[in-house]
Amino acid sequence: MKRLGFIVNPVAGIGGKVGLKGSDGAAILKKALELGAVRESGRKALITMKALKEIEDELIIYTWPGEMGEDVCREAGLSVTVLGSITPGHTTPEDTIRAAGQMKELKLDLILFVGGDGTARNILDAVGTEAVVLGIPAGCKIHSGVYALNPKTAGNLMKEFVQGKVKETKLCEVMDIDEDLFRQGIVSARLYGYLRIPNESRMVQNLKSGRGFSESASIEMLSNYVANEMEKDVLYIVGTGSTTASIMEKLHLPNTLLGVDLVYNRRLVASDCTERELLETIKHYDKVKIIVTVIGGQGYVFGRGNQQISAEVIKRVGKENIIIAASKNKILALFGGSLHVDTGNEEVNHMLCGYYRVIVGYGEAMMLPMTD
Template sequence: MSAFHMGLIINPLAGLGGTAALKGSDGVAEQALALGAEPRAAERTRIALQCLLPLAERLEFLTFPGAMGADLLAELGFAHRVLGSLGDGPTSAADTRRAVEALQDADCALLLFAGGDGTARDVCAAVREGQPVLGIPAGVKIHSGVYAISPRAAGAMARRLVEGGLVRLASGEVRDIDEAALREGKVSARWYGELTVPEEGDFMQHVKQAGVESEELVLVDIADWLRNVWEDDVRYVFGPGSTLQGLADNLGLQTTLLGVDVIENGEVIARDVTEQQLFELVDGHPSRLLVTAIGGQGHIIGRGNQQISPRVLRAIGLDHLRVVATKRKLGTLEGRALLVDSGDPALDDAFPDAVRVWAGYKEELLYPVRGSV
């Protein structure tokens, strides 16, 4: 049997700004590294590729040098062909576009790429019409509908294709936001094109639904409830998003729209924290975690809140996590489960089958949740 030729492109800088609370990675890689951020794209890709190890003898990867793919493939023992070359210094968007062109020239059947929305834009700018691609989510906020819901889902989808399973192809939207505006608290997403992606079951994430939560009265009710049940000397971690900021506003607290904030005894004690700062605040201290779901998409962990890392989740405890979401927001999921993609598959698997959702005054819903698959 001839080898299945699969392309692999890793953006080594993807996701660097997440744990450093920089709301993205475009143009801030050096700053993120200075703040202690560690590259995560290769590890996210490793999780996906491990699903393909049983089929290694049937695969030949086409990739770019070094951190853009060759290093990881060599480490995992996959047969691979290295195309192109890289200069000194950090990789760039131009390198991604050159890699896409080279891998297509070598006739890759499926092009896997790891990154975020900026990477998807670069792929979209260079890809030929009809070339199947599949994104491994490794960025910060991922709006585009060309990514699997998790690295393991990407690996499972690719494995199904290599094994000869029936996989539908569909068009996925590429969207990206202005990260400079995002850091100022303004969210503006723009459509950049479409890519041909495999689509099967619940492996692919949906395009993030834009718009500000409008059910203000519900948030007033939840705030009244929370005000009555505050626990003394317990630290409440508020995740990013308009729902959590609206809740804080109704509690008379000033929090950040896109950052992670910590509240204790009715006061904000830390705003827009990094992953390291957050871990130091919750490690060994009674804490509660409030997050919301991304409307239309369903992620509660792993999209725009990488400060809430696996070690932070373990320090707080999964039993102390609550989702704040109106019934209207849950309705945008059309029955699909909430999603977690922490970067640690073992932790994702440890999430309960359903989580409690605060949806009104003394109103808790039990809603299904899925880890990475």
Template structure:
């Protein structure tokens, strides 16, 4: 099941229709002037795109007008993970709700609001969590919103169906509303969020598929090497894609084994599970790994040195999964697989995971159980 986090700022956009140039701090005034809340209506447009996929997702949301009322009315399976502290709801509720949903476990956070809401989400979300905004505010300067509520729903539907969807970093922007009400635009960057983006294939060279694939791999490994930091241990998994990274580093590689690299040199070669655990415990470590082409296994096939204890010691957020888009397409939408020998760990690893597919080019792909 796809785990969709969902938050609505029910006050978003209130000030626009009554000429207040925004909603920050003026919600009660806007309501007194006759403004009608539209954030849930715009959210409904987005969620309607997911109705045909009801059996493939569960929505984790917030009680009342911050999400639960809408998803219940549409008939989605859902869980309420946070209750607002006050009515009307506040920015503090948005931040607290986002943290609660992340703790509950989500694959993507879908939120409805404007730039102020995006700021709240940005402040609350860990770097590794992907989010997407449904535009519902008066001002949408941030790049984290879909172009329309319907577009937001369609993009999430692509993720739920397991299609290849790129991810990128997008700026969270906001303006000084008080200055804006005086006719002065003062925009400021408050951070960035990782967002899904419609996948676009850009052919950089006009040549045969094999040569093009080799160039893509060259770009991919060049990016990996450029991101490697001093005094960090890198566990190099087996397979030809990881071997290409080792070749870029100018290091001898154990194609069917696991090596450990630090500061541009081999620290340990063809290690056992026990040796590897000793090397990674208590040390900053990244795992560079690929998948078995055509099968999709990430763990449990040809890399048993990566034991459950080793994987736990390294941590899910420190896994660098690398593969070309062509390799992912061979799976024909099937999920990536973990067969570590520890069912609880395999469960913990499930969910969307970023896969590096080129030079600073990522897609989000599901790691989970096979469809039986």
């Protein structure tokens, strides 16, 4: 019988679809809600916890009240022991730290938590390397290497852990970035520390890697190619990242490095769009395409830093209208692995599976599989 802790950061990722590039701090949370953001971390966590229903006889689950875990477990049909107390609708990072600290004192077999890099930092503050943990990705920025590939995979990994198929653990990096600088287009990441996670590389994402000078020539060529190939009378949704920023530069257009921009007939239609703005705009265009890049070291195409391009946006645009561009070095660094997607919608994740042509140079492409 395994004893499992479960903690949900109910506001993790709330700023993603409304273009705020994070959810750290009361002011950002307030602004996100004013912009119409909805809490999605619990919905993602539910995917994982439903998978654990199959092995509930082998589990004792400890969780925190209400939106910090209890609600998700009840909805998944799981029996739980509820610890601590919260002020509903007003949870804070300190609640996460208190929850993880109490679970560490109980010496549980594993603490499962839901959030992003900020949440991982809170967990680290509480448990250090003394507890085994695993993250369910739900944040805007997930640079750390302590998260499962997606909520579905987290459930599969937990089943293997509970059943004794995964016994070894390893230390993985917790990274975090300055969100204020991030909103200004500056990525300032630092190593915050290490957490201990199950040693199963098939199901855990890699640490996000940065861009090196060796990529410059490849990005120069592929961005020229993508810019030159853009069709007339097509609305292009241009995703986040330095690679897509280079494409915008070739078009001589201003760019929101960490936001989503819209281009039509080589002119900027809108910049730094929210999910709602994308859905409203694409209704007025007959042909729409999405240009995105790949997260270095991890292989994610959707669901990491570009949540504005949501599952609903992707459904309306269509799988066949997705253009992926990434430097050759970035693709080779995946060591033959797959691209990944984590939109928060299982149906869309499955729909996106298959092989994609990834542009890596001028007229040069590589074929890679996408998995959910």
